[in-house]
Amino acid sequence: MIYIGTKFYKYEKDKETADVYRLIRYQNKDTVRLRNEETKETFKVSLEDLKKEYVTLSVNGIILFNIVSVGGGKDDVLITLYRDKELHAKAQYPYCVCRQGITDIHAQQYMLQTGKDFYGASVSMDTMPAGVDFGIMVACDAMDETATQIIAIYINDTLDTVLDLIDTVKYDNVLNLLFLEHLQHVSSKFGQMYYKAKLSTGECEGYCNTLRGLLELNDFMFDFKRGYDIYPMDFDFTDCDEKALDVEAMKVLSTLLCKNIDKAMILKYNHDVQLSSIQKDYVLISDKHQNLYVVVYTFSGVYQIPVEAVEDEVGIKVMHKRMNSSSVQSAYNHIMYNKNKFK
Numbered sequence: 001m002i003y004i005g006t007k008f009y010k011y012e013k014d015k016e017t018a019d020v021y022r023l024i025r026y027q028n029k030d031t032v033r034l035r036n037e038e039t040k041e042t043f044k045v046s047l048e049d050l051k052k053e054y055v056t057l058s059v060n061g062i063i064l065f066n067i068v069s070v071g072g073g074k075d076d077v078l079i080t081l082y083r084d085k086e087l088h089a090k091a092q093y094p095y096c097v098c099r100q101g102i103t104d105i106h107a108q109q110y111m112l113q114t115g116k117d118f119y120g121a122s123v124s125m126d127t128m129p130a131g132v133d134f135g136i137m138v139a140c141d142a143m144d145e146t147a148t149q150i151i152a153i154y155i156n157d158t159l160d161t162v163l164d165l166i167d168t169v170k171y172d173n174v175l176n177l178l179f180l181e182h183l184q185h186v187s188s189k190f191g192q193m194y195y196k197a198k199l200s201t202g203e204c205e206g207y208c209n210t211l212r213g214l215l216e217l218n219d220f221m222f223d224f225k226r227g228y229d230i231y232p233m234d235f236d237f238t239d240c241d242e243k244a245l246d247v248e249a250m251k252v253l254s255t256l257l258c259k260n261i262d263k264a265m266i267l268k269y270n271h272d273v274q275l276s277s278i279q280k281d282y283v284l285i286s287d288k289h290q291n292l293y294v295v296v297y298t299f300s301g302v303y304q305i306p307v308e309a310v311e312d313e314v315g316i317k318v319m320h321k322r323m324n325s326s327s328v329q330s331a332y333n334h335i336m337y338n339k340n341k342f343k
Helices: 047-053 084-089 105-114 159-163 169-190 192-201 211-217 220-227 247-257 325-332
Strands: 007-010 019-028 031-036 042-046 061-069 075-083 096-103 119-124 149-153 230-232 261-268 281-286 292-299 308-311 317-320
Touching (some): 031 047, 042 047, 061 084, 075 169, 075 211, 075 220, 096 105, 096 211, 096 220, 119 211, 119 220, 159 211, 247 261, 247 292
Parallel strands (some): 230 281
Antiparallel strands (some): 007 019, 019 031, 061 075, 061 149, 075 096, 096 119, 261 292, 281 292, 308 317
């Protein structure tokens, strides 16, 4: 099976570099439509010619979009990410799951403070709370196979490039129904003004009326990036390709990686960059425009955990071996993460 989203490259006689193409649709069982990733031109090609004339770029994983049935026959939308690591290991569970019809696990502490429930969640193997069975994230009674879409993904994909590969209508319809049912329920307590206000936003206590809204609100792409050890940052690196990383960004990376970085070079990622062949230490970062970069760096010495001076009970200044909240917080403020859900 060649999944939609799979990329290919092909060398033309009059070009020194290969063109990259992406499979965006099956025309029929024998023909697919490709898109030139540079010009965005699309064209049809037979599967036979595709296999003979194009070279497949190894995928970094797959994302499955499903409509599942849960208790009482109610439908739910389930999105799962399997990295190449899980695919090769034939793992029982995906790396990351995003779904609507579940209490937000990340909001448990917040709910204790406010008494308010939140729904929908994106949870990965790395962010699942200790003692909680990951299986609850994928539990269902049945799956609508006619609504299942599978796409191949690469580490430089964004939410836009992912959603561009699927038809969201069926998922949007299910999510909109769940959203309206929940909105109707809570409006019986808060009134029609609350109903109209939330209806216009398309979100209520975590219920979203579109697939894009669900993925954005629960920051699915943050889990996606961290699954590939990508740090999503709010810097703009548009004009920084093949240049030394600026001092502020290098300082932030030093704190995040707990290394004394003294030199760093930034390179925009593309598919001819062989990460496995990089001889020096490197880290993947994305900027505010969702572009992916490789930062190759050197570091020196032993990293010292930031400390701060505080006074003890008798007024003597002592140094506590604890993270300096101001410097660490400043670094993490540059990590792009959607904080709008609990506002």
